[in-house]
Amino acid sequence: MGEQNFLSNFALEGKIHSTDFIEIWMHYDSDRSGFMEQDEVTAFLTDLFKKKKGAVSNEVVNQAVQQLFMTYDENNDGQLSMNELYCILDVEDSIFGNLSHVDVMGNEEFDTLFNHYDKTGQGFIDSESALFALISDMMRRHGGEISAHELQRVRKAVLAVCDSDGNGRIDKSELQLVLKVASQAVKSSHDGDSHENLAR
Incomplete structure (x- = not known):
């Protein structure tokens, strides 16, 4: 039996509760660096695809990771900040x-x-x-x-x-x-x- 998908704990349709957003961030920023590096973003997107579409190939995930960095990594530092992840996920208004x-x-x-x-x-x-x-x-x-x-x-x-x-x-x-x-x-x-x- 495979490892449980962390995102299965969350309803990601519609606006995400800000507490859920923080839990997601803390889980995938696994080294507590304050940023999500490429391997952490890959883990996040893999789980996101599995939650929404079921099984997904590594190639599809890798393409999505590259696209995500091109779109949201505003300062091109090869990592996602919390602010940048806020732009990706539909988090409720404050x-x-x-x-x-x-x-x-x-x-x-x-x-x-x-x-x-x-x-x-x-x-x-x-x-x-x-x-x-x-x-x-x-x-x-x-x-x-x-x-x-x-x-x-x-x-x-x-x-x-x-x-x-x-x-x-x-x-x-x-x-x-x-x-x-x-x-x-x-x-x-x-x-x-x-x-x-x-x-x-």
């Missing part, structure tokens, strides 16, 4: 675009936000994919470049300040502080990018 200012959310908006990232109804946001998704959605709302390294930096800052009981999870009582810290960290990284772009 939920933050539908909310009033993060600092003055009503109870209903706050509950909607929490439940969006607590997809399984466990009563907490896990510190891996769901927290990464929340931060990346905030970055997308600000129009910033999404990089795996920047996500990791903001996540560490958020957990250091907000995970008061040290359990590696964010519960509802900690989320308000998470939003404040993450928002500040995202804005500072976005401002830094703007200054860098001006300096070029």
Whole structure:
């Protein structure tokens, strides 16, 4: 029996939940480099073809990999960034675009936000994919470049300040502080990018 296709865990028809996108990214960026190199993209496309079409030849996959890099590898560095994969997969729009200012959310908006990232109804946001998704959605709302390294930096800052009981999870009582810290960290990284772009 062959190895299970990782993508069989996800419904890839229509918009992809941002938490699912992060789980997919983390699985295929197997060396945690912050980029998907050619062999990782090949593994991703092989699973994607199998999910959608069943068996597929290596030749078809290799042609698709070359085409994908020609189309989406904007800086021609031979690897895909998280931002570039966002362009390939149809990820849902950032939920933050539908909310009033993060600092003055009503109870209903706050509950909607929490439940969006607590997809399984466990009563907490896990510190891996769901927290990464929340931060990346905030970055997308600000129009910033999404990089795996920047996500990791903001996540560490958020957990250091907000995970008061040290359990590696964010519960509802900690989320308000998470939003404040993450928002500040995202804005500072976005401002830094703007200054860098001006300096070029």
